[in-house]
Amino acid sequence: MLSENGARLVLVPMSNLNELQDLPPSVLGATDVPFYSNNQMLMQTVILGE
Numbered sequence: 001m002l003s004e005n006g007a008r009l010v011l012v013p014m015s016n017l018n019e020l021q022d023l024p025p026s027v028l029g030a031t032d033v034p035f036y037s038n039n040q041m042l043m044q045t046v047i048l049g050e
Contacts, residue, residue, distance in 0.1 A: 008032060011045060 014037040036042040
């Protein structure tokens with residue numbers, strides 16, 4: 001839904017990795033989907049753009 005509405009970046013917890021298997025390639029190709037496994041990784045990605 002986010003990608004269809006113009007989101008270019010969607011942060012996804014590692015625990016949801018299996019759910020992405022059901023997404024069509026067109027959605028994944030238009031959206032950057034970095035994964036994070038803990039809050040520190042999430043904050044580094046959001047604040048520092050790493």
